[in-house]
Amino acid sequence: MKVTAIIPSRYESKRFPGKALADIEGKTMVQRVYEQAQKSDLIDSVYVATDSDAIQTAIQEMGGNVVLTSKNCSSGTDRVAEAARTLKLGDNDIVVNIQGDQPLLPPECLNDLVQPFFTSPGLAMATLAHAITDEKEINDPNNVKVIFDGAGFAIYFSRARIPFSRDNTKTVQYYKHIGIYAYTNSFLQEFSHLPHSILEHIEKLEQLRVIESGHKIQVTVTDYDSPSVDDPADIQKILPLLHVAL
Numbered sequence: 092m093k094v095t096a097i098i099p100s101r102y103e104s105k106r107f108p109g110k111a112l113a114d115i116e117g118k119t120m121v122q123r124v125y126e127q128a129q130k131s132d133l134i135d136s137v138y139v140a141t142d143s144d145a146i147q148t149a150i151q152e153m154g155g156n157v158v159l160t161s162k163n164c165s166s167g168t169d170r171v172a173e174a175a176r177t178l179k180l181g182d183n184d185i186v187v188n189i190q191g192d193q194p195l196l197p198p199e200c201l202n203d204l205v206q207p208f209f210t211s212p213g214l215a216m217a218t219l220a221h222a223i224t225d226e227k228e229i230n231d232p233n234n235v236k237v238i239f240d241g242a243g244f245a246i247y248f249s250r251a252r253i254p255f256s257r258d259n260t261k262t263v264q265y266y267k268h269i270g271i272y273a274y275t276n277s278f279l280q281e282f283s284h285l286p287h288s289i290l291e292h293i294e295k296l297e298q299l300r301v302i303e304s305g306h307k308i309q310v311t312v313t314d315y316d317s318p319s320v321d322d323p324a325d326i327q328k329i330l331p332l333l334h335v336a337l
Contacts, residue, residue, distance in 0.1 A: 093184045094135050096128045097174050099167035100191040102143040106322045111146050123194035125155050130198035133205040140174035172283035175276050182277040189271050197315040204273050207309050215278035217309040219269035221316045235268040245308040248296050269317050
């Protein structure tokens with residue numbers, strides 16, 4: 092069972108055009124994500140999947156692996172699925188979908204994400220959650236929250252505060268969804284062909300498509316957070332963390 096990490100990366104971004112190639116102390120954003128992924132003990136190979144000639148050139152110049160994909164991919168998941176087909180990965184191989192805007196991604200996160208596939212036969216998809224301690228993060232719709240059952244399978248993902256304490260009498264532990272995923276390649280291909288769902292459209296969260304279609308997502312709680320860069324101002328926010336994290 093081979094484990095391949097694929098970083099979907101496009102040049103266009105509504106809030107931050109050219110984000111993938113943004114400079115972070117001498118390295119591009121996507122290079123920093125790539126190098127962090129390489130540090131995981133459980134990942135065999137790392138690729139960037141892109142439709143951008145500029146990103147392709149940048150990855151080649153740093154000696155990295157890159158797959159050029161169609162410009163018609165409607166999501167990062169579709170781009171990862173296409174790259175997995177191009178690479179001719181096996182049905183039972185594990186594909187890790189890493190967002191290209193997490194330059195501080197701890198490799199321990201990736202180990203936590205992939206490990207369940209070695210201990211839970213039949214697992215199709217997994218993701219991560221991190222306990223929230225900052226009240227601002229709980230109420231911020233950019234920080235997706237997740238609730239899961241006693242076996243660790245996701246019940247729901249939302250931009251809202253879930254669960255909601257009606258009487259406000261109990262201490263509630265909230266969990267932030269860390270937006271990286273792992274799947275068997277066979278399920279990734281199935282996922283990429285599922286019809287878009289109602290809740291996915293409302294929340295703008297494509298993982299809800301999996302739940303609405305009746306499939307399960309294993310959620311592992313990790314001790315490691317992985318802040319994302321959504322706009323240029325976020326780079327300044329992560330700089331103080333850069334050398335601590337790396």
